[in-house]
Amino acid sequence: MEKNELKIDELGEFGFIETIKDHCHYSLNRLIQGIGDDCAVIGPYQDRVFLLTTDMLLEDIHFILGKIEPEHLGQKIIAVNLSDIAAMGGTPLHGVISIAIPKSMNVASIHAVYNGMKEMCRRYGLNIIGGDTCASPHKLMVNVALMGEAPEDEVLYRKGAKPGDKIYVTGTLGDSAGGLKLVTEEVSAPESVATILIKAHNLPVPLIETGRTVARSKLASAMIDLSDGLVSDLRHICDASGVGARIFHHSIPISDEIQSLAQMNNLDPYELGLYGGEDYRLLITVPSENCGRFESLLEKDTSCHIYEVGEITMQKGIRMVMADGQEEDLSLRGYDHFIEY
């Protein structure tokens, strides 16, 4: 095939991003981190740096109208952006919102989306300071760009992981992916299970306080939020840090709800835990000498429970250690917006 006939879904999201990363910086003055982390980092301005991030939610790609309350949709778009600020150890400051609204849409529904956004902003002390409002030819689209801040010496990047560091996650994995399967009616579950998993999918909790606690402690070496799935996001950490990782299969934290869902629908719960996206937990690497203090510190954090799931290795690639000690090389799987698996 001719190069200029290559379609975007053949190259994939991360492949595409690699091809556009060059020639993006025209002034290195006060640019600490460009493309390639959860947030860009600029500064310092006195002893602080600013964080910038952007994320959009598209109808029929990220959500289905009628399957999520408009107010929850508003909460979610702010939450997923806040999660990127959390992953750097930052505090949110200001946001600008672009919204493309189908002309036939009810004003009441759009106000409900805004009420959800404002509720989330209120909870996290974030200002909405601008935006762009347009008619959309077909679908609803919401884009948020957030600015946050952090003390210069506390920011956590993807690139700091070192061989021997332990890998922690701040909660169970796969719940959001299970919720998505319920929303799209691929699977079914009793209401008590479905309610919890759909909530995990629709109303992710941005771990701003946890991120700040970790950053302030200076006990961790790297951090990322789990938006694409454990394997995919751990690969981002490994690529940025020039290392590999080993995950322990029996340590992947799976909720009781995902266990039930998997059993009833003949799914592998570990598939959801390893590859399911949108959990918005934090993945944190910690040098082994800091692990005791790190665990004690995080025990006091009532918003999450931490699990050690593996360790960083000198050897590149991501491998999973099974119960029998066998190692399995994890393929290059993970969520990609353009490539389907």
Place this chain on the structure above:
Amino acid sequence: MEKNELKIDELGEFGFIETIKDHCHYSLNRLIQGIGDDCAVIGPYQDRVFLLTTDMLLEDIHFILGKIEPEHLGQKIIAVNLSDIAAMGGTPLHGVISIAIPKSMNVASIHAVYNGMKEMCRRYGLNIIGGDTCASPHKLMVNVALMGEAPEDEVLYRKGAKPGDKIYVTGTLGDSAGGLKLVTEEVSAPESVATILIKAHNLPVPLIETGRTVARSKLASAMIDLSDGLVSDLRHICDASGVGARIFHHSIPISDEIQSLAQMNNLDPYELGLYGGEDYRLLITVPSENCGRFESLLEKDTSCHIYEVGEITMQKGIRMVMADGQEEDLSLRGYDHFIEY
């Protein structure tokens, strides 16, 4: 009609924005200007402030693929955002780009869009430091959020206009609207005319240097960029400043190309000049005692030519003075994304 059945296209863009402006600010710390100007303004950090703005371009709303070169589309999305920085008197620093790409789209076309964006960034010293890349269910969408900076005491807002101030624009008006009519084949023109007008529509020039010159001089009282059309944007200045304005019909600067286009297609060129959007000229109000110095200063600016088009009045509303001295009250017309005229 029940309130909750009201559709967004019945309320209109500006009507809608009015309904969401409340409860957007949760911390007033270092928030100088929220929703309601070309950029939000935060700070000061030492003696500088930061500017934040966002603007999107949607396929089939703002552009038609096949009617604009992908590279020009890339240039335009950066240009329209830069124009908002220019309108505050700022210098651009960093941008984050969200793009929703139809799965079937050629990688070569998307790279051309990025090449256009990067070319514009290179010209204006702007860094691309992050973004979000997604598959789109239907149409191409590009959103840019920009951060700029300015010395705290030089920023120009919409709200500074005073009765007696003269109103200037930095170039001819209606060229972009004429170009749009040619692109959508509503009208026709000889190639020499069409080329110039379509270029005005597809490749607007952000007046960063002019904006800086005006801001640095401290001779102006208010500034806005002409994105929605002269009457509409002047109304933004008047509303923010609590004043009215009088425009002189014979002073509206109309290019030779728009004169030809209008004559050949039986259009009123002043309709295009008054209500046509996307010229991205600057509209500047200047206290009369500063006008001499202001005009001398701007004469040295080779990137634009200034025209005095009217004056700010104590009396609210916008009126047009015709050649015979009669005044005409300009209706509430102007570009609105949801309401068609």
